[in-house]
Amino acid sequence: MGLNDGEGRDPLTPAEAEALGAAEGRQGGLLGFGSPTFLTTKVDFVVNWARRNSLWPMPFGTACCAIEMMASAASNFDLARFGMERMSFSPRQADVLICAGRVPYKLAPVLRRIWDQMMQPKWCVSMGACASSGGVFDTYSMVQGIDTIVPVDVYVPGCPPRPEGLIYGLMMIQEKIRNESLSNHYALRAEDPALVARPRAGADEIGALAGPFGNSTQQEQLSSFAQTARPKRSEDLLS
Amino acid sequence: MEKSGSAFDAVEQGPEASESTVGTPRASGGDQIENPLVTALRGRFDSSILHHEIQASDQHVVFVDAADNRKVLSWLKDEPDQLYDLLVDVTAVDYGGGRPIQVVYQLWSIAFKRALRVKCELPLDALSIDSVVALWGAANWLEREVYDLFGVHFRDHPDLRRILMPQNYAEGYPLRKDFPLRGRFSREEQTRRALSQDYHDYYTLEELEVGGAPGIEPPAPPDATGEGGVSR
Numbered sequence: 001m002g003l004n005d006g007e008g009r010d011p012l013t014p015a016e017a018e019a020l021g022a023a024e025g026r027q028g029g030l031l032g033f034g035s036p037t038f039l040t041t042k043v044d045f046v047v048n049w050a051r052r053n054s055l056w057p058m059p060f061g062t063a064c065c066a067i068e069m070m071a072s073a074a075s076n077f078d079l080a081r082f083g084m085e086r087m088s089f090s091p092r093q094a095d096v097l098i099c100a101g102r103v104p105y106k107l108a109p110v111l112r113r114i115w116d117q118m119m120q121p122k123w124c125v126s127m128g129a130c131a132s133s134g135g136v137f138d139t140y141s142m143v144q145g146i147d148t149i150v151p152v153d154v155y156v157p158g159c160p161p162r163p164e165g166l167i168y169g170l171m172m173i174q175e176k177i178r179n180e181s182l183s184n185h186y187a188l189r190a191e192d193p194a195l196v197a198r199p200r201a202g203a204d205e206i207g208a209l210a211g212p213f214g215n216s217t218q219q220e221q222l223s224s225f226a227q228t229a230r231p232k233r234s235e236d237l238l239s
Numbered sequence: 240m241e242k243s244g245s246a247f248d249a250v251e252q253g254p255e256a257s258e259s260t261v262g263t264p265r266a267s268g269g270d271q272i273e274n275p276l277v278t279a280l281r282g283r284f285d286s287s288i289l290h291h292e293i294q295a296s297d298q299h300v301v302f303v304d305a306a307d308n309r310k311v312l313s314w315l316k317d318e319p320d321q322l323y324d325l326l327v328d329v330t331a332v333d334y335g336g337g338r339p340i341q342v343v344y345q346l347w348s349i350a351f352k353r354a355l356r357v358k359c360e361l362p363l364d365a366l367s368i369d370s371v372v373a374l375w376g377a378a379n380w381l382e383r384e385v386y387d388l389f390g391v392h393f394r395d396h397p398d399l400r401r402i403l404m405p406q407n408y409a410e411g412y413p414l415r416k417d418f419p420l421r422g423r424f425s426r427e428e429q430t431r432r433a434l435s436q437d438y439h440d441y442y443t444l445e446e447l448e449v450g451g452a453p454g455i456e457p458p459a460p461p462d463a464t465g466e467g468g469v470s471r
Binding site for chain 2: 105106108109112138139140141143144148149
């Protein structure tokens with residue numbers, strides 16, 4: 001099969017194509033080295049190209065962020081332009097988990113199970129303030145960031161983020177995939193089975209993330225007008 | 240910022256001590272208003288009717304002795320002149336400061352298009368009241384919710400389990416005023432407990448059979464002769 005470089009013209013022969021490419025200053029002609037029936041490239045590039053342009057999202061929508069996620073998939077914003085051709089409601093066919101909305105502790109094992117059911121390679125987007133950090137729901141029933149349950153690749157800030165924000169986050173996933181390499185594939189994809197059904201962040205990390213108002217064992221909420229314990233330092237008081 | 244005389248002083252002072260003896264706030268002047276229902280209730284139950292008041296201009300609230308709640312509610316449901324046959328809601332209120340917890344029954348009479356609110360006060364050291372599931376099936380989950388969030392025990396309830404919080408939740412009753420906002424355990428412990436939940440905690444064996452959970456055999460279909468299925 002030759003190359004057709006214009007309407008109504010005969011296909012170029014390989015020799016003509018080579019000559020044309022050389023005339024335009026391209027080394028090796030139009031098609032790189034060799035005949036036009038193959039081209040040389042890197043396996044990494046081809047694999048990552050295929051992966052990043054056919055990311056099927058697993059929607060895990062629990063709150064208003066899911067409305068924006070639906071808008072992202074609808075015609076105005078059209079996630080399908082970027083290869084998220086359809087929402088995959090089976091985790092076994094999905095590539096990227098979009099956690100959109102707040103996650104209560106009672107839902108935590110469900111999220112974890114859906115993540116475990118997704119096949120490698122898989123990525124995770126934490127969409128919105130609540131999924132990323134608990135948001136305003138710093139309460140007894142709410143997971144303070146889904147990164148204590150599953151590994152997160154991209155955090156999309158916002159309350160809720162606009163569809164452009166979600167699309168930008170997914171394009172960051174694509175960029176991350178573009179820079180992956182099969183040579184360190186197993187290191188990237190490894191998950192310690194001992195970590196399953198355990199908090200992914202340690203006590204120190206969770207405590208640090210819970211600041212600056214302390215964690216649940218030291219209830220020193222100083223925000224707003226309410227406090228459940230006396231502040232230790234006077235400069236901590238909001239005036 | 241000058242804080243003296245601020246409207247937020249009471250908030251800054253925090254909740255009152257649990258041994259406080261301040262009574263439950265009640266609207267004033269309710270007892271002066273004639274209401275044929277309350278008159279009838281007083282005539283029939285006398286000392287069980289503790290107080291009557293009107294809230295939000297037309298919502299009649301009747302405080303009933305907690306020991307007689309089922310008797311009074313049963314009468315309200317079946318008496319031909321009342322027929323409060325729809326149980327809209329069962330909930331509870333904790334005013335804090337060691338004051339009693341109020342269990343609230345919101346009733347509606349379909350026949351007469353009237354609403355009535357019945358309240359029972361329970362002291363914190365005796366949070367136990369008769370269940371009304373026998374009167375209204377709707378009370379089943381509503382009473383479980385009150386039990387879950389306030390720790391009120393409903394006597395004779397057929398299935399008194401937690402309904403909103405996880406079954407392995409061990410931090411207490413979250414809607415009580417003395418419950419800290421972020422719970423009693425550390426975030427790490429809360430996360431660990433959440434991830435160690437088991438669906439067997441949530442469902443009865445029958446519910447698991449219907450859902451076809453792994454490891455649970457579905458119920459055998461009844462045989463063709465109509466003699467009934469397998470007895471378990």
